[in-house]
Amino acid sequence: MTPQPISTAPQEDDQPLLLFCPHQGGWHTGVWFRGKWLAYIDGSVVLEPSHWLPVPVDPPDAE
Numbered sequence: 001m002t003p004q005p006i007s008t009a010p011q012e013d014d015q016p017l018l019l020f021c022p023h024q025g026g027w028h029t030g031v032w033f034r035g036k037w038l039a040y041i042d043g044s045v046v047l048e049p050s051h052w053l054p055v056p057v058d059p060p061d062a063e
Contacts (some may be wrong), residue, residue, distance in 0.1 A: 003051035006037075016040050019049035029055065 003020055010017075011032040019030040019037060029040040030047045039063035 001053055003053055006052055007047045009049075009052040013024040016055050018055055019047055020051040020053075021047050021049045023048055 009019075009032070013033055014031050016029050018033050019028050020026065021028055023028070024047060027029070028047055028049075030037045030049065031040055032038075037047040037049055039047055
């Protein structure tokens with residue numbers, strides 16, 4: 001998988017994505033909500049991503 005420009009990211013509320021935020025320390029899990037990218041773990045943190053990737057599926061043996 002190759003990171004895609006943030007302009008191509010699906011903007012469906014609450015769909016988690018991996019977001020690359022160069023000015024905020026790198027990769028974060030985030031969601032699109034009410035017109036902005038928010039950190040998945042803390043909805044009060046607004047992210048400024050430049051690229052995105054889909055969240056990978058869990059490995060088959062993960063429990």
